[in-house]
Amino acid sequence: MIEFLYICFSVFFLCLLVFVPINNIFFIKKKNLEFNIFDYTTLNILVFSNIILIFAILKISISFSVYIFYLLIFLTIFVFKKFIKNNIFKKEVYYYFSFLFLIFFILSIDIAYYLTLGWDAQSIWFPKAISFYNDESLLEISKFSRHPEYPFFGSLSWAFFWKFFHLEKEYMGRFFYLLIFLISIFNFVDILRISRTKKFLLSLVFISLIYDYWHFRGYQEIIIFSLILIISKYLYFIFCENQTKIKFLIIILISSNLLIWTKNEGIFFILFIHFLLLFSKYEKKIKVLNISLILILISLRFLIYKIYNLEVGLQDNYNFSNIFIVFLENLTLSNIILIMENIFLTIFKFPIILISLIFSLILLFDKSVIKNVLFVYIYLLIHLGFIFIIYLSTSTDVYWMVVTGLNRVFFEASSIYLLFPIFYLKKKFKI
């Protein structure tokens, strides 16, 4: 009974945390960066996550950073008392909070009951989380973990929220994955100019279609999926509504930084996204600044690994010195068929991808919208190309790599395809 009540309390507290105006310190005060409640909560969780990451990079232990956060939350509530009174205690916020809490609570019970960690979670991500939880240094974490070259944001946040509630149950840390997933869905649906209840309804449809305990077994793909979904909303405004607001780029950059530190594939996905942004209508100097910043963030990730004497690299399944030769060797008809077969199976495994791609086919024949949607089709082609290239370039057994990992690589970057049904709804119902 105590555990059940504790889950209820933790979920309530995490929902509250999303509304604590931590981001006020950085953004909200500036009038030209006004956010609605969905942007606001998303930015909040992104800022929060980035601060955790920066603390870890600065070698501040999880225990200490938890206390800093308690203090930070207390201070922000105190400092922005007036802001909270004027902006947080609103009917709109109240409804959003209640709905978020309800869905979060229903799904958190599922995680707390099942508990099971997946294979990679047991061998890679959870041991890293344990090390963070035990306040070990980055060097120790890297030294004793499998795949020390892997980034660690997922394990770090897992350990942080595990410690945050002072309950010896690791699944508390995984609640954060669920929170970021739910926030990204609510934020994404905000693209549509419909009533609040309809937004909740559509969010619920998406959540029902996507949610499965499988995604929350301690794997990192759901974080990547959520972060790309957050970025997708702003890509929509940039490309389809030609809105060239700086705040969109800020959110994209903050999300990108988390992507870099979550999984190595994240680096490639953000490169694809920022490549697409080069064709946006932002001023040239802003585009240059944006791409420079993203390259600096990527370099920083490797530089920090180098400074701390951690193993620098992407993945030991790839031998970069002769990758081209390996690629040519693996480039056989049977391997191509194998990859295509698994892509096809993955589409049917995840209903949300199937539905999105069906909408993409419908939109393909609509000449009036194809120009607006083009960037998603380009992303789809790049994504498929990327899958073929990485699986054909592996120096280990292609069959094993494809069967064990392709579905996850396809799923994690597929959140952007949710723009297809959104496009369709927008066009059909003029919303």
Next chain:
Amino acid sequence: MKKTDTILKKLFKRKELQTILFIFFLICILVKNNNFFKNSFELIYTNYESRLQSTAYGFCEIPGHEYSKNLGTGYIFFIKDKFELKKIPIIKDFNISPNQRWVFQDYDEINKKKIIILNNLDNDGSPKFKLNKYKILHNHKNNCLFLEKND
């Protein structure tokens, strides 16, 4: 009564009632699909440790729930609790499994004298591990064992 009638009328006149009903319907599906009430019941009546030992990963040959493969990790949790282990024993799983040392979380020291054997029985029921040099501390149907090396 009249007051209730007017409230109901007002409610049903609302444009968004249909949407609210849809939301309610979807929440019901979500609750049903994720076995919310059954899982809540289990959470209230079973503690965290026993869930780890029995349902989360399966206990030796007894499978856990749909998300776990027969790794036998539940048996390691059981031995850890029963014998109050403070050092990590050698873990030998005859099934293909990831490194299960994470069960011992913050333990650093390894005790090479103690060994946990998982999935010891072959398809024909014969044991895969020779026990002659070991003292049996716990035996679960000869399939999962906790052993100590004889001096």
